[in-house]
Amino acid sequence: MKKIAERSVLLALTVTLSTALSGCNKDIIDTNYTFKKAIIVIGNEKIDVNIKQWRDFDGDQMQVTDEHGQVYLTHSANVLLLKK
Known part of the structure; x- marks a missing residue:
């Protein structure tokens, strides 16, 4: 019974x-x-x-919000993100 x-706990x-890690958007790790x-x-x-916020979705879509609030939703191949 103990086994x-x-x-069951394991x-x-x-x-x-596995549920928590599979649904993450680069925030868990x-x-x-x-x-x-x-x-x-x-x-x-x-x-x-100039990026205010960005987010990638399951699949290949990416949403970028600029500093003026304009939202761009497109395929990730159409977006180049820069740190500088």
């Missing part, structure tokens, strides 16, 4: 950790990325923005 209880811990500028390509136009 069953130990296995299974619950494993499920909890110490990988907080800070960028100040972005170059966003829309069609033939390149837009240079």
Whole structure:
């Protein structure tokens, strides 16, 4: 009976950790990325923005909000994030 209880606790811990880590957006593990500028390509136009906030989504989408509140949602291949 004791082994069953130990296995149940281990299974619950494993499920909890895997759920928490699989749904993270670079916040669970110490990988907080800070960028100040972005170059966003829309069609033939390149837009240079100062980043207020950015977020990546499951798949390949990225959302960048500039310092004026303008939100850009595009494929991550169209965004270059810069630290400087």
